[in-house]
Amino acid sequence: MSAMERRYARHLQLPGVGREGQRRIEAASVEARGEGLEGWVARRYLEAAGVGEVKALGGPIEGPAWATDELREETSGAVTRGAIEALRRLREALERR
Amino acid sequence: MLPMVLLIGAGGVGTPAALALALSGRCRLRLVDDDEVELSNLHRQILYTEADLGRSKLEALKGALEARAVGVEIEAIPGRFLPETALELLAGVSLVVDGADNFATRFLASDACGLAGVPVVHGAALQWRATCFVAGSEGKRPCYRCLFEDLPAGPAPDCGTAGVLGPVCGVSGGLAAEAALRWLGGDRSQAGTMASFDGSTGRFRRIEVRPRRGCLLCGEEPGIRGLERARYTGAACGA
Numbered sequence: 001m002s003a004m005e006r007r008y009a010r011h012l013q014l015p016g017v018g019r020e021g022q023r024r025i026e027a028a029s030v031e032a033r034g035e036g037l038e039g040w041v042a043r044r045y046l047e048a049a050g051v052g053e054v055k056a057l058g059g060p061i062e063g064p065a066w067a068t069d070e071l072r073e074e075t076s077g078a079v080t081r082g083a084i085e086a087l088r089r090l091r092e093a094l095e096r097r
Numbered sequence: 098m099l100p101m102v103l104l105i106g107a108g109g110v111g112t113p114a115a116l117a118l119a120l121s122g123r124c125r126l127r128l129v130d131d132d133e134v135e136l137s138n139l140h141r142q143i144l145y146t147e148a149d150l151g152r153s154k155l156e157a158l159k160g161a162l163e164a165r166a167v168g169v170e171i172e173a174i175p176g177r178f179l180p181e182t183a184l185e186l187l188a189g190v191s192l193v194v195d196g197a198d199n200f201a202t203r204f205l206a207s208d209a210c211g212l213a214g215v216p217v218v219h220g221a222a223l224q225w226r227a228t229c230f231v232a233g234s235e236g237k238r239p240c241y242r243c244l245f246e247d248l249p250a251g252p253a254p255d256c257g258t259a260g261v262l263g264p265v266c267g268v269s270g271g272l273a274a275e276a277a278l279r280w281l282g283g284d285r286s287q288a289g290t291m292a293s294f295d296g297s298t299g300r301f302r303r304i305e306v307r308p309r310r311g312c313l314l315c316g317e318e319p320g321i322r323g324l325e326r327a328r329y330t331g332a333a334c335g336a
Contacts, residue, residue, distance in 0.1 A: 006136045014224055014260030016297060037120065041113070044143040045264040066301045070292070076117040076274035083113065083267025087296045090262065 008050060021094050022050065028093035029053040034061045034085055037075060041082025042089070049090055061085045099170070100191035100281050103127045105178045105206055107154040109141045109261065110220040111196030113270030114277075115158060116144060118194070119166035121278055126162070127172040129186055130155050141263030178202055180324035183209035192280055193217040193236075194273050198255065200248050201329040203241060208321050208328075210236030211314045216280055216288075217241075220273035222261050223254065225296040227269035230306065231276045233289040237315035239308040244291065247313070248329070265296045 001009075011017045011025070030051050032042040038061055046054045063071070063081045071077030102118055104111055107130035118124055134142070134149040134157055144161040145154070155173045162169055178186060178197070183205060187193070193215055195206040203219060210217035214235040221228045232240050252258075272294070276287050292303045313320045321328075 003136065008140055009137045010140060010256055010260045011262065012260070013258065014262060016225065017260070017262065041116075041143070041267060045141075045267055048140050048143050049263050050140065064299055064301065070301070070303070071271070071275055073117075073121065073275050073278040075120040076114075076271050076278055078271075079113050079117040079274065080268055080271030083264040083271060084294075084299070086264040086267070087262065088299070090264065091297070 011049070017094065024096055025090065025093050026050045026052050028096065029055070030089045030093060031055045031057045032085055032089050033057045033059055034082055035059065037078040038082040038085070041079050042085040045083060045086035046089060049086070051090075051093065099123065099125050101125045101127055101189055102277060102281075103129065103186060103190045103193045104196060105129055105193065105202065106196035106198060107158045108132070108138070108196060108198055109256065109263070109266030110222055110270045110273065111194070112142050112144045112158060113267045114194050114196055114220060114274045115162055115270075116165070117271055117274035118277060119162040119169045119171070121274075122166070122169070123278060124191075124281060125170040125172075127174060127186070127190065128155055128158060129174045129176060129178050130158075131175060131177050141261060141266045143263070143267070178205060180205060180326045180329060183324055184213060187213045187215055190215055192277050194277050195219040196270065196273065200245075200253060204248055205324065205329045207232065207236070207241035208314055209324060211240050212321070212324070218273045218276045218280070220269040222266040222269040223256055224259055224261055225265060227265045227272065227294040227296065229269055229272035229276055229292045231280070231287045231290055233308065233315075234285070239289050239306045240312065240315045242314045243309040243312045244306055246309075262296060265294075268294050268296065
């Protein structure tokens with residue numbers, strides 16, 4: 001097993017990602033929103049996923065409506081919003097041909 | 098003195114939860130884990146880098162948290178959360194965040210907290226789904242066993258066999274930290290609820306979990322009165 005296969009083993013096993021999905025993630029240039037902790041979390045998850053290029057857009061993340069009510073605490077809310085932003089951008093990268 | 102939170106597991110769910118809790122400045126942390134950082138961890142455990150490969154997760158996590166949350170008080174206890182050590186690890190703890198990677202530890206965390214009367218939040222991530230279950234008052238009514246009854250009889254899917262997308266772990270850890278901080282602040286509105294986030298659709302749900310009459314831990318005739326090793330056998334994810 002190559003280092004790449006070991007590193008992204010959990011993606012390669014995942015329905016909806018697999019080898020083709022990982023290839024798309026690595027080929028993607030992604031712009032992620034978010035300032036401070038939430039922006040850092042979003043960018044770190046994207047870099048860790050293997051995204052080719054991660055650009056910081058700044059500005060607040062426009063979270064889903066539930067996030068406003070559910071995530072009140074400053075730091076935990078920022079971690080969750082950042083992770084959701086990374087997921088959104090990964091989904092976009094996976095949908096790209 | 099700030100309340101102590103015991104975090105079980107320094108992996109995919111534990112690291113984002115630890116980051117949020119440490120930066121909140123509202124608790125002390127006791128961390129327990131026995132793994133080392135591996136290459137297959139790096140796609141989702143965002144506080145670790147290639148420079149940490151082969152290091153103990155506990156040591157790497159403690160360093161990463163102290164660098165970001167200056168002044169945070171952290172006890173790092175190497176080892177697993179086991180029937181023999183569980184109650185000792187719970188001493189002086191106000192709340193537990195369970196970020197374990199296997200069912201045996203999850204059930205043990207639930208039973209130990211229920212018996213000791215310590216509130217517990219269980220975070221989990223698999224494939225595209227993040228979940229966070231907040232047990233009822235003092236770790237029971239309802240508890241994890243009200244939801245899942247007992248350990249799976251055979252092999253159960255885990256992130257090592259079924260895969261997981263990294264940020265899904267971040268959502269679970271963030272939700273677990275949110276629940277913990279609310280509880281510590283006196284807000285019990287999430288007690289007895291299960292939050293579930295589907296990363297493939299962005300859909301979020303929160304459902305109320307009912308206590309189960311026949312629950313072995315907190316039902317009408319509870320059968321669990323101690324932490325017997327034989328009750329908690331199961332393989333770890335190893336990731």
